[in-house]
Amino acid sequence: xxxxxxxxxYQRRLIIVDDEPIIRSLLSHRLGEIGFETHSAKDALEAxxxxxKVDPDAMVVDLDLGDGxxxxxxxxxxxxxxxAVGFVLLTNYIPTPAEMKSAPHIAYLSKREVESIELVxxxxxxxxxxxDPRAELFTVQDDSPLAKLTTKQLAVLRLVAKxxxxxxxxxxxxxxxxxxxxxxxxxxxxxxxxDDESMSPRVLAARIYSAQMGLRRGKQx
Numbered sequence: 139x140x141x142x143x144x145x146x147x148y149q150r151r152l153i154i155v156d157d158e159p160i161i162r163s164l165l166s167h168r169l170g171e172i173g174f175e176t177h178s179a180k181d182a183l184e185a186x187x188x189x190x191k192v193d194p195d196a197m198v199v200d201l202d203l204g205d206g207x208x209x210x211x212x213x214x215x216x217x218x219x220x221x222a223v224g225f226v227l228l229t230n231y232i233p234t235p236a237e238m239k240s241a242p243h244i245a246y247l248s249k250r251e252v253e254s255i256e257l258v259x260x261x262x263x264x265x266x267x268x269x270d271p272r273a274e275l276f277t278v279q280d281d282s283p284l285a286k287l288t289t290k291q292l293a294v295l296r297l298v299a300k301x302x303x304x305x306x307x308x309x310x311x312x313x314x315x316x317x318x319x320x321x322x323x324x325x326x327x328x329x330x331x332x333d334d335e336s337m338s339p340r341v342l343a344a345r346i347y348s349a350q351m352g353l354r355r356g357k358q359x
Contacts, residue, residue: 150266151192151288154178155185155212156200156228161252165198168255174262182207189216193288193324194223196266198258200249201229213244220317222290224265228252282350286328294321298340299347 152174154165162178170176177192179185181203189197197216201209213225224243245261252258284292297307308318322340326332329346331339 150196150262151175151194152177152262153185153188153192153194153197155180155182155197155203155209157181157202157204158200161200161228161249165252165258169258172255172259181205182209182212185212186216189219190320193290193321195288195290196224196226196243196262198226198228198262201227219314221312224262226258226261226265283329283346284350287325291321291325291328294318295325295343295347296351298322298325299344299351301344 150173152169154162154169154176155178156162156165157180159180162180166176166178177188177194179188183206185197185199197213199209199213203209203212207215209227209229213227216223217225222243224245226245226247228247228249230248243265245264247257247261284295287295294307294311297310302310304315304318304322307313308315311318322343325343326339329343331342333339
């Protein structure tokens with residue numbers, strides 16, 4: 139079976155969105171058993187709220203979510219908010235390119251295929267494959283404080299340590315400024331940096347990164 143963990147063993151975070159409790163429970167249980175950190179939502183509204191809290195690597199989304207926005211509506215909205223997130227759409231037909239033009243990382247599965255957890259994991263790894271800058275840019279030891287960070291958090295912290303502002307990071311990573319601010323805040327939490335530190339949390343986070351990775355400050359690539 140394909141691996142669900144990152145190169146240093148960090149957990150991949152998933153949100154499973156389906157209006158059928160049985161499907162949500164099945165996927166959450168099976169994917170949790172093999173090492174994913176799973177969260178579930180019953181509709182688009184709940185999924186959007188959870189998206190901001192969880193900062194997922196990928197989402198499994200049913201096309202038909204009952205009353206309200208569809209799975210394609212949800213994916214289009216969240217892709218615009220964070221293009222790095224991968225999506226697996228559960229559907230019995232393949233949407234047209236026009237329907238999904240705003241989702242850069244998407245795979246499709248028939249709802250009948252969710253009974254095979256191997257197929258689900260294969261689809262997830264396909265959409266997450268390109269969202270792994272740590273594999274190319276970083277070698278993080280398991281005992282490093284940076285090992286607590288997710289892929290996207292580590293990539294953002296690298297830019298913080300290079301001296302980029304949140305606005306510059308948002309532009310470089312094609313994200314909204316609010317998404318960057320939330321990611322930076324989660325980095326502080328993961329690194330146990332509080333508001334009562336003797337220096338700026340941003341400076342302290344950058345120093346932790348630089349001490350671990352040996353990065354020289356500056357905005358060069």
